[in-house]
Amino acid sequence: FGQTKNTAEERVKQQDGTSNPEELKLITAKIVPASCTDKKVHKVLETYNNCYNIRKEWYHCNPDDVLRAINEVAYGIPRTHSFTMRPHQQERHDKVIKAFSNGYDEFLIGAIMRFGKTFTSYQIMKTLGSDLTFVVTYKTNDVVQAWREEIENHVDFKDYRFLNVKDCNLDLLQSNKKVVVFVSVPYLLNDAGAKDKSWIYKLKPDLVIVDEQHYGSATPKFREIIEKLNPTKRIDLSGTPYKALMRGSYPDECVYRWDSLPIGMNLFVIDLAKEVAENSERAGFIDEDGFHINKFFAANKNGFIFHRDVESAMIKLIGNNGFEKNKHLFSPFCIREIDDKQSLNHILMRLESVDSAIAMEKMLTDMLPDYKIIRAAGSDSLAIKDADKLQSIISKSNKSITITVGRFETGITIPLWGTVMPLHAGSSPESYTQTAYRASSECKTEKWTKKAFNVVDPDPNRAFEVVYTSRAIMKRKGTSLKQSFEEFFDCANVYAVDGNRFMKLTSDQLINKFETFLSKRDPASEIRSEYGMNNLKLSANAIVALTGINATKAKNISLLMTNNDLPKGKIKKRAASVGLKPEEKKVISDLIEKMKTVCSRIPIVVIASECVDLDSLLVDTNNKTFFKKVTGVTIDDYRDMLDTGALNRDWQDRAITRINNLSEAIKPEVY
Structure with missing residues (x-):
């Protein structure tokens, strides 16, 4: 290292081929005060451990040591950073x-x-x-x-x-x-x-x-x-x-x-399980009983519940059969619009549960032998829990796929990540963006400079909803929704399948696609889904509120249902053991339906009270009477069901957020 009044590139070129037979690569260049000369820096550097002169301007040292020495001369402190605010x-x-x-x-x-x-x-x-x-x-x-x-x-x-x-x-x-x-x-x-x-x-x-x-x-x-x-x-x-x-x-x-991205973004919206979803709908399974991406990738200790369907979808998405018909409409490896295939060398994949992550790890290990499959989910010894260890594994791998269920989604940067695949149902703009933008950091290696990152989303409706909602929220005062979209499109491209090709969407086209999705949507379908309920966790007070039976009977039912020492499938025998009458036993089987009835009415409160999420619904003390009148239970009863886990708090929050997303989208003033 040395100093120059010319450009850094010119100074390196003067040395290239004369002082060193290898091609020289410029690591960094700094503008320093006139008093900070290379000779002064040389003297300071030679006082550091394991730093010594080889000849003239050539030193055996770490680049960070040079930066520390420069800053010690220029600013009086041996630290590596001295940059100013952009x-x-x-x-x-x-x-x-x-x-x-x-x-x-x-x-x-x-x-x-x-x-x-x-x-x-x-x-x-x-x-x-x-x-x-x-x-x-x-x-x-x-x-x-x-x-x-x-x-x-x-x-x-x-x-x-x-x-x-x-x-x-x-x-x-x-x-x-x-x-x-x-x-x-x-x-x-x-x-x-x-x-x-x-x-x-x-x-x-x-x-x-x-x-x-x-x-x-x-x-x-x-x-x-x-x-x-x-x-x-x-x-x-x-x-x-x-x-x-x-x-x-x-x-x-x-x-x-x-919200300007440091590099470009390409969002590819594919319908990975379209055939499965259509078959489900034709069979009469709709709304909460219909297709759901978390159900599709659901797993237990034995692997994916719908293993054959998941395997077929993953072969489409990342399998090695490049000759499959319309492969370019599903697999990022074959998508023609991704011209930088090196951005696919390191992928972040988001799933909903640890069981799904373990099942996906096994499937991808068999399917993609040239990729290092890293599971950053779970608490077992094979799960990666440390960010430095994850960074090290990825940097030592030519190709990798990191599978997470939420770990490493905030607070860390893995520059080599070039593609994100959200294979879960999260529709909150916060969590979706946190995951998607994990690959947005700049990266420059000897063989690759990242110019853009990719998000490959297998759920079109979710993708359109998140983009639409986030742009509506980030819309600046005095601007239109379309202008907000245009700001987003300045640094991002959104592609959707149109026939047998990918079509790059305009802001108007994306808005229209989301409105088409809205026209088919039941806003109460998610919040009343029994997948977000557990009647075995209802307290006695909640049972009284839902059924109207007296407190003593409700307490007996609650004790019966929350006794973990009894087998889950023995409700009738357990009911008899505590002296419940036949009509009281029916209360147990009806509880889920009662909970679904309450939850199906919550959208009315959310829309009328303009609640944006679960927290804002719970703290709105002005609408206690209205909540009881609409739902049949008090806001305290509802909070009790959340606190005991009878209602899944995250599920309810996500559903209320979506209801707000939909109600905001159809307000004329948004435009």
Whole structure:
């Protein structure tokens, strides 16, 4: 390494072929103060362990050592990073500072992955002069490393010390003047070990940064923790702030949005199981009994329940038969519009359950011998749980497929991922985007430069719904939905099958496809599905609310149904053992239908009360009477069913989100 007043490329070219017979490759170039000369850097570098001069400008060292030496000469501290904020980061920084200067104390930063939210948040912290900053999140291992490394590697934050709340105490905090404390919400909520944590709430942080705001921050427990911390200022960070924007929780002056992708995106919408779905519909299975992608990929300990259908679909999707008719309409390996086939070398695949992930691992291992199949799901010894280990395995593999059911969907970057396959039914714009954009980071190797990433979605209706809904939410004030779509299409292409070819959709075509889907949709079908219910977990109070029987009988029924020591299939014998009469036994078999009746009426409340998700429905105290009148039970009864697990909370939240998506889509003012 050396210095020059010419361009870096010209300087390297002068050396190429003269000082070294191998072709030279430029690693990096930095603009430094005039006082920072190469001779000064050479002297500092030679003081580092295992760094020594070979001849003239040639050194045996690690590139990071050179960066540390440059920054030590230029800025007085041996750290690897000294970059400044990019224009859009500076814009975000300035808007936050202005809002806080104008008296606001909360700000939402909605910026997609790879924006640099961590670095810019620390710059805001530094400008505010915050001595005590808390980074609070429901995520733990996924994100703590990124927050630590930014503080410890950048010259701008040399005065700050990073601490994990799990590893520190009050004395340690008070012995440091400027501190960033990483606070894991699960750690604060976990009572195991009886470790005293009350001292945390005695501090009053100058600034709280809520990372992954979309994940768990609306829960009562999280709100209680923030209130007890009582920060002077608060910044919420999210790559997918859709719910926060839908709720209108922040004034326009306190919101910054950035959803421009660093590289191009290609979304390929295929109908992988069209034949299975059509056969199901012809047989009379519709709505909650109809085709569902989670049912299609459902598995148990023995493998996929519909093994033959899944195997046939996966052969279409990624099998090796390149001569199969219309193969180019299903398999990304054969899709003509994917001209960069190297983007298929490393794939992220999302499934719904661990059993499905294990079954898929076995199937793909047999089907694709040239791919390293990595299962990042489950708690067994074969499952990959550490992000560094995952990164290492992928970097050492020519080709890989990582199978997950949610692990590694936030907080980490795997640059080699070039394609994402969401083989689950998640329709929340937050979770879908978090998964899809895992492959959106830039990547440059000796043999490949990633110019675009691919998302191959086997569920057309879900794909259109998510794109439509996310663009409706991200629509800027004073602009139309079509303009919001055009912003998306500036960096993304959406392809759908049209006859025997892929057609690149325009914004109008995508909107029309979603509206066609809407016209066939029963908004109550998902929320009343018994797949999201478990009558064996109903409490006595819930049984009284659903059936009207007296409390004593309801308690007997509840005890009968929740006794895990009795076989599930012996309901009638168990009923007789506790003295239930025949008409009371019928109550048990009717409970699912009662629950379905209640849930089928919830869309009326959601639409009338303009609820955007489950949390907003539960906290809407103004509509308690209306909820009881429409559904037949109180909001507290409904909450009780969620708390006991009789109603699957995630299922209900997803269904309510979809109902809101549909109701928003048909409002004339959206256009």
